[in-house]
Amino acid sequence: MTREAHRHGAINLSQGIPDVDEAPAEIKQAAKDAIDAESQYTITWGLPDLRESISERYADWKGVDYDPETEVTVTTGTSEALVSTMLALAEPGDEVVYFEPVYESYIPAVRFAGAEPVPIDITDTLELPEERLEAAAEDASILVLNTPMNPTGKVFTREELERIEEIVFEHDLLVVTDEIYEHIVYDDDYLSPVEVGDLAARTVVCTGMSKTFSVTGWRVGFCLAPEYLSRELRKVHDYTTICAPTPFQRAGVKALSLPESYYTDLSDSYEERRDVLCEGLEEAGLDPVVPDGAYYVMARYPTDESDAEFSRRLVREAGVAVVPGSSFYTDEDAESGWVRFTFSRDEETIREAVNRLQENRWW
Template identity: 35%
Template sequence: MRNPLSKKIVDIEPSGIRKFFDVANEMKDAISLGVGEPDFDTPWRIREEGIFSLEKGKTFYTSNAGLKELRTEICRYLNRKIHVSYDPMKETLVTVGGSEAIDIGLRCMLDPGDEVLIPQPSYVSYLPCTVMADGVPVVIPLQHENGFKLTVEDLEKYTTPKTKVLVMPFPNNPTGAIMTEKDLEPVAAFVRDHDLYVISDEIYSELTYQSEHVSIASLPGMRERTIVINGFSKGFAMTGWRLGYCCGPECIIEQMTKLHQYAIMCAPTTSQYAAVEGLRNCEDEVEEMRKAYNQRRRFLMSEFEKMGLECFEPFGAFYVFPSIQEFGMTSEEFATRFLNEEKVAVVPGNAFGECGEGFIRISYAYSLEELKEALGRLEKFVRHLREEQK
C-alpha cells in the first residue's frame, strides 16, 4: 500500500510537555508540576453567563470572526491594557485558543522558504506551525545570563534576506522572562529597519509581577507590522473553554479570517458569550489570581535560595526555570529520576528547545500546599544528588 502519511507531519516531533504528566497521572501519591494550567476555577460570573447563554438557546454559529459584542470588548480591553486601538470589525478575529491564531497567522503570512525567527526556550508550537506553513524555522537561543531576554545582538546573528517574521513569546513559557519597554525599543527598531513582521504571543500578559505588561505593538511604527495574540486560558482560567483572539493589520486579519472560516467556522458560541462577561466584569478576579501566583512565585524563589539551586528570577507567567547543570545529567535524566524517586513530575527544559537543556520547568499553577510538599521532595532529591557527587 502507498504510505498514507505526509513526511512533513511524520518528521515533526510530538510535544515533550505532557510525557511526565501522563506518567505521574498513573503513579500513586505523585505530584505533577508539569502542566501550564491554572488551578483556579473559571470565575463564577463567567461560568454563569455561559450557562445563561445555553438556557437562552444561544447555541448557533456566530459570525466567522466572532461575536461583534465580544470583538468590541476585546478592543476596549486592549486599549486599556496595552494602549493600542483596533477596529473590532476589520482588525480583530476570535479563535479557538491562542494556538489557532499562531497556526493560521503563520500560514497566512508565509510563502515556502520564508524564514521565521523563533527565540527559545519557548512554547512548543511555534516551530512545528512554521514547518506546517512551509516556512523555515530559525531558532535564536536565549541566554540564562541575560535573563532569557531577546536582544538586537541575537537578531543580528540570525536574520537573513529571507527572514520575514519574528515570534515574540513574552511573558515567556517556560522561563517566565518578560521584556520591558526599554528591552523592546531596540528590538522594534531592528524590526522596522529590516522590514520584518512580528507575531507577539501575549497569552500571559495578565500575569506579570514587576511592572505593567508592554506590548511591542504599542511602540512607534509597530502596530502596522504586529499580530497581537492573546486569549482567556491563562489570565481568566478558561483553558477548557478554548477561546483566543488576535488583532493586527486589516490585510492580515482578513486572510486569517478566511482560513479560520474554512478550517473552523467559528469559535465556540457559549465560550464567546462567557468571555464578554469576563472582559466587562472580572478584572478583579483576574487580579486576585495574579496576586496568588505572585505569592507562589516568591515562595519558590525563596526555597530555591535555601537549597542553593540556581534560578534567575522570573517576572511573568507562572513558571520557574531552575538550572540543574551542577548535577552533570541531562534534563531528561533529572526529570526521570526525580519522578521515579520522589514522585514529582516536572518538564525537562529541552522540551522547549535544545537551549533549554540543563534546566527544568516547574509550574506554580498549583496550591501552596502542593508546592510546599513538592519543594520538600525536591530539596531531599537535590541533597541526595549532591551526596552522590562527593
Template identity: 35%
Template sequence: MKTTKSYLSKTVEDLKPSGIRRFFDLAASMEGVISLGVGEPDFVTSWSVREAAILSLEEGYTSYTANAGLLELRQEISSYMNRSFNVSYSPNTEIIVTVGASQAIDIALRAIVNPGDEVIVIEPSFVSYVPIVNLAGGTAVTVQTKKENDFKILPSELEQVITKKTKAIMLCSPNNPTGAMLNREELIGIASIAEKHDLLVLSDEIYAELVYDEEYVSFAELKGMRERTILISGFSKGFAMTGWRLGFVCAPEEISQAMLKIHQYTMMCAPTMAQFAALEALRNGREDVNEMRKSYRRRRNYFVQSLNDLGLDCHQPGGAFYAFPSIRRTGLSSEQFAEKLLLKERLAVVPGNVFGESGEGHIRCSYASSMEQLQESINRLKKFLENV
C-alpha cells in the same frame, strides 16, 4: 498496496511528539504525584463567567456566530486592549476570536508564510512554535537566549540570524517556559531590528495579565510597530479559562482578513457559549484576575527563593507562572533529572530541553499550584537532591 505509513505527509511524519505530554502522561499513570508540569491555572473559572455560559445555553444561543466571532465580544476585546494595553483595533475588521491562542498562531503563520520563508523563534520557546512554522510551510530559525541575560533576547543576537529569507520574529513576553519579561527599552531594541529588516512580529501576549514587578508593554504599542505586529492573546491564562479554548488575534486589516479566510474554511467560528463566557470575563472579571495575580506573585516569591536556597540557581521570572531553575550542579541532563525525580519522589516537572537546546540543563516548574503543594514539592526536591 502501499503501507499505511507511506500515505503520511512527510512534514507531519517528521514532527516530534510533545515532550511535555510524555511526562504528563507518565505522571498521570502513577499515584501520589504532584505535578508542576502543566502550564495551566489551578483556579476554577469565575462563577459569573460560568453562569454566563450556562445562561447562553438556556436562552438558546447554540448556533454559529459570525466567523470572526460575536461582534459584541470583538467590541469588548477592542475596548479591553485599548484601556489595558494602549493599543487600538477595529472590532469589525482587525479582530478575530479563535479557538485558543494556539489556533491564532496557526492561522497567522499560514496567512503570512510562503515556502522558503524563515521565521525566527527565540528559545527556550513554547513547544508549538517550531512545529507550527514547519506546518505552515516555513523554516523555523532558532536563536538561543542565555541564562546570564535572564533568558532575554538581545538585538545583536537577533541580528546574527536574519537573512534575506527572514519574514517574521516570534516573540513571547512574558515567556513560556522561562517567565522572562521584556521591558519597554528591551522591546524597542527588537522593534528597531524589525524596522531595519522590514520584518513582521508575531507577539504572543497570552500572559500579559500575569506580570508582577513592572508595567506590561504590548509590542504593538511601540512607535511604528502596530502595522508590523500580529498580536495574539486569549482567556486561558489570565482568566483561568484553559478548557474553554478561546483566544483572539489582532492585526492590521489586510493581514486580519487573510487570517479570517483560513479561519472560515478550517474552523467556522469559536464555540458560541465560550464567547458569551468571555464577554462576561471582560466586563466583570477584573477583580478575580487581580486576586489570581496577587496569589501567583506570592507563590513565585516563595518558590523561586526556595529553589535558590536548595542550590538550584533560578532567575526571578517577571511574569507567567513558571520557574526555570538550573539543574547543572547535579550532573544530570534535563531528561534524566526529570525522570528520576518523578520515579523516586513522585514530583513531575518538565525537562528544559523540550523547549529548545538552550533549555538543556534546566527544568520548568509551574507554580500555578497551591502553596501546600509547592511546599511539599520543595520538600521532595530537597530529598531528591540529597540523594543524587
C-alpha cells in the same frame, strides 16, 4: 510528563494547568447560562459582542484601536491563533525568527507553513541579543515574540522593544506576538510590543482567555491585527476551526467586564506562589531563575544527568513532575541542564511539592 505524573501519583508541576477553582464563578455561570441559549455557530471570526468587548478592552489598556469588524478575530484558543497566523503569513521557504528557550508550539507552526525556523538562543542572559537579531533579520520575514515568555518568564523591556521596532522596520519584518500571559506579570513596567512606536501597524497579537481567567479548556483565543493582516489570517481560521465554542465566547463577554482589581489580584496571587516555589527550590539545592511574568520557573540542577533523565527520576523518586528544558529548543538533541516547574497550582500543592523535593533529593 502529565501522563507520567498520573502513572506515579506525582504532583504535576509540568503542564501549565490552573486548579479547578481558579476560574471566576461569574464567568463559569455565564457559560452555563449560555449553553441553554446559544449552542450554534457564531460568525466565523467571533461573536460580535465579544469582538466589541475585546476592542474596547485593548483600546483602554494598550491604547491601540482595533476595529471589531475587521481587525479582531476570535479563535479556538491562542494556539490556533498562532498556527492560523503562521499559515496565512509565512510563505514556503521564509525564515521565521524567535528566541529560545521557546514555547514548543512555534516550531511545528513554522514548519507546517513550509517556512524555516531560525532560533536565537538567549539562555545565558535572557537579554535581547541585538547583533544576532539584526543578522537574522536580514533574510527573515517574520519575528515571533512571546512576552512574558514561556518557559523562562522573561518580560521584554521598553528598551529592548524599542530596538526590536527599529530592526523590524529596517528589515521589513512582520511580527507575531504571543501575549497569553499579559496579565500575569510582576513588574509595573510591563509593555505590550504594540504599545511601542509603530509596531502595532505590522503586528498580529495572539492572546486569549486561557491563562487570565484560568479556563485553558474553553479554547477561546483572540487575534488583534491591522485589517490587511487580519484579512489573511481569517481565511485560514475560517477553513480550519470555523468558530470558537459559542457558550464560552459568551462567557468571554462577561470575563472582559470584570473590574481592574481582578487583574491586580491575579498577578499578586501568582507572585506569592512564585516566591514560595523559588524559595523552596533554592532550599532544595536547585537554582531557579526568578521569572518576571507567566507562571513557570526554569531551574538548574547540580547533577550530570540529562534533563530528560533528571525529570524521569524526579517524577519516580520525588513524586514531582516537571518538563525537561530541552523541550524548549529547536535542536531535538539539545540537553539544556535545566527543567521547568509551573506554579499555576494552589499554594498548598506547591508547598507539598517543595517538601517532596527537599525530602527526596539525591542531588
